[in-house]
Amino acid sequence: MDPRLQQAIENDDVDELYRLIEEEGNIFDCAYEKPFANTPLHDAVDKGKTQVAMEMAILKPSFARKLNRGGQSPMHLALRKKHYHTARALMTLDPELIRVRGRGGITPLHYVAGEKGDNEDLELLAEFLCACKPSIEDLTSRCETVVHIAVKKRNLKTFKVLFGWLKRVHLTEILNWKDEDGNTALHIAVSEKQPEIIKLLIGYVKVNAKNFQDKTALDIFQKNPSGDQDLAQRLRRVGCVARLFTLNLSLSQFLSMELTIYEKLTFWFGPRDESACNIILVVAALIATATYQAVVTSPRGSWLDNSSNPLTSSSGNAVEVLHQAGDIIPNSSRPYQFTALNGTIFLASVTTIWITAIPLLPHSFMVYALMMILSVAYFATTTIELPIFDEATGHNMVIFCIDILIVVLAIPMYLYLYYNQFLCGIDATRRRIGNFLELKDRK
Structure with a gap:
C-alpha cells in the first residue's frame, strides 16, 4: 500500500485521502482488483477508522464486498475487532453487506449470532435483522441458519432475540430448517441439553421431524436425558398429538399425490x-x-x-x-x-x-x-x-x-x-x- 494512503488511513483524514486521489487518480490501482485482496478499506475498517472507511466504500463499492485472503469482508473485520460503530456505518450505506458470505459461508449476521451475547452484541443483531430481513435465510457452508449457530453456541439471549423476531415477522418456519446432518434447532437443543430453548421451540417446530440418522428430537432426548421429566412428558405429548393430526410424508411423496380439492379450487x-x-x-x-x-x-x-x-x-x-x-x-x-x-x-x-x-x-x-x-x-x-x-x-x-x-x-x-x-x-x-x-x- 502507498505509505501516504496508509498514513491517511491511520489519521482517519478524509481531506488527505481526496488530496491523494487528486494527485494520483489510480491510488486504488488494479492490485486491489484481484479476486482476493486486502484492500485499503479492509485496512481502514481493521483499524476502526470509520470516516475514511465510509469514503472508500462510497468511492469503491466493490471493496465493501471483496474478501481478503483470509476469507473476510470489511464488515467481518469490523465485527471481529469489535468496531461496531464502523459496522453500523457500513450497514447504513448498504444493508446487503450483512449478507456477504465469508469463510465457511458465514455472514456478518451469523458472526454476531455466534458472539457471547452481551447487550451490544444483541442490539447489533437486532439492528441487522431489521435492516436486512432476507439475511435470515442465508446458510453457512454446513447449511446452518443463524438459529442453528445461536443454539450450538448456547446463547440463550441471542436465541430469544431471534425467536422473538421470527414470530413477529411470521417466519417461524425457519426453525424447521435442517443443517448438513438433518438437524433442526430442536435436535441441537436436545443434544446440547438446553431445556429453556426446548420449551420455547415446542409448538413452533415439528417435533417428529427426523434427521439423517433417522432420529427425532424425542429419540435423542430419551438417549441423552436432561433430567427434566416434565419436559420429557411434554415432548411425548406434543409428538403424539402431531402424529394424530399430521401425515408424515416426504416431499417427493406429496408432489406425487393427486391435487387436493383445495388446490384444484385454487x-x-x-x-x-x-x-x-x-x-x-x-x-x-x-x-x-x-x-x-x-x-x-x-x-x-x-x-x-x-x-x-x-x-x-x-x-x-x-x-x-x-x-x-x-x-x-x-x-x-x-x-x-x-x-x-x-x-x-x-x-x-x-x-x-x-x-x-x-x-x-x-x-x-x-x-x-x-x-x-x-x-x-x-x-x-x-x-x-x-x-x-x-x-x-x-x-x-x-x-x-x-x-x-x-x-x-x-x-x-x-x-x-x-x-x-x-x-x-x-x-x-x-x-x-x-x-x-x-x-x-x-x-
Missing part, C-alpha cells in the same frame, strides 16, 4: 392477476351491499301508523296481522318472490368473495368471519322485515341462512385444513417449503 378460481382479483372483490362487495340495503329499504314501502289489518296468507285464509309504523307493507306472495330473488343475488356475491379469497388462506380468514357475520345480519333483517304467515316459511328462511354459513365459512376452512394437514406433515431436507399456492411472496 387453480380453477384463483385469479393470477392481482388487479383482476381486486376488481372482482370490489364488484362483489358492491352487489352484496346493494342487496342487503334492498332488504332494509323495501320497494313496497312502510306503514305510517300503528294498526291491525286483515291480510290474506299464502293458503288463502284471512289473517289478522298487527303492524307498527315503519313495518314493510306486505303484498300477498310477492314479498317472498322479492326475498328469494334478492337472496339469490346476495348468495352469488358472497360466493364470489369466498372463491376469490380461497387462494389467500389462512391470511383471508377474517374475510370468511366477516362474511358469516354479514350473512347472519342479512337473515336477521329479512326475518324481521318480512311478514311470515306460516311455520314452513320460517323453516325455509332458517335453512337458507344455514346454507349461507356453510358456504361462507365451513367448506373453505375444512378444505384448507385438510390440505394443510399434508403440508405440515412434510418432513424434507429443504430450506423452505412455504405455501405452494401463494400468489406471491408475502414476507
Whole structure:
C-alpha cells in the first residue's frame, strides 16, 4: 500500500485521502482488483477508522464486498475487532453487506449470532435483522441458519432475540430448517441439553421431524436425558398429538399425490392477476351491499301508523296481522318472490368473495368471519322485515341462512385444513417449503 494512503488511513483524514486521489487518480490501482485482496478499506475498517472507511466504500463499492485472503469482508473485520460503530456505518450505506458470505459461508449476521451475547452484541443483531430481513435465510457452508449457530453456541439471549423476531415477522418456519446432518434447532437443543430453548421451540417446530440418522428430537432426548421429566412428558405429548393430526410424508411423496380439492379450487378460481382479483372483490362487495340495503329499504314501502289489518296468507285464509309504523307493507306472495330473488343475488356475491379469497388462506380468514357475520345480519333483517304467515316459511328462511354459513365459512376452512394437514406433515431436507399456492411472496 502507498505509505501516504496508509498514513491517511491511520489519521482517519478524509481531506488527505481526496488530496491523494487528486494527485494520483489510480491510488486504488488494479492490485486491489484481484479476486482476493486486502484492500485499503479492509485496512481502514481493521483499524476502526470509520470516516475514511465510509469514503472508500462510497468511492469503491466493490471493496465493501471483496474478501481478503483470509476469507473476510470489511464488515467481518469490523465485527471481529469489535468496531461496531464502523459496522453500523457500513450497514447504513448498504444493508446487503450483512449478507456477504465469508469463510465457511458465514455472514456478518451469523458472526454476531455466534458472539457471547452481551447487550451490544444483541442490539447489533437486532439492528441487522431489521435492516436486512432476507439475511435470515442465508446458510453457512454446513447449511446452518443463524438459529442453528445461536443454539450450538448456547446463547440463550441471542436465541430469544431471534425467536422473538421470527414470530413477529411470521417466519417461524425457519426453525424447521435442517443443517448438513438433518438437524433442526430442536435436535441441537436436545443434544446440547438446553431445556429453556426446548420449551420455547415446542409448538413452533415439528417435533417428529427426523434427521439423517433417522432420529427425532424425542429419540435423542430419551438417549441423552436432561433430567427434566416434565419436559420429557411434554415432548411425548406434543409428538403424539402431531402424529394424530399430521401425515408424515416426504416431499417427493406429496408432489406425487393427486391435487387436493383445495388446490384444484385454487387453480380453477384463483385469479393470477392481482388487479383482476381486486376488481372482482370490489364488484362483489358492491352487489352484496346493494342487496342487503334492498332488504332494509323495501320497494313496497312502510306503514305510517300503528294498526291491525286483515291480510290474506299464502293458503288463502284471512289473517289478522298487527303492524307498527315503519313495518314493510306486505303484498300477498310477492314479498317472498322479492326475498328469494334478492337472496339469490346476495348468495352469488358472497360466493364470489369466498372463491376469490380461497387462494389467500389462512391470511383471508377474517374475510370468511366477516362474511358469516354479514350473512347472519342479512337473515336477521329479512326475518324481521318480512311478514311470515306460516311455520314452513320460517323453516325455509332458517335453512337458507344455514346454507349461507356453510358456504361462507365451513367448506373453505375444512378444505384448507385438510390440505394443510399434508403440508405440515412434510418432513424434507429443504430450506423452505412455504405455501405452494401463494400468489406471491408475502414476507
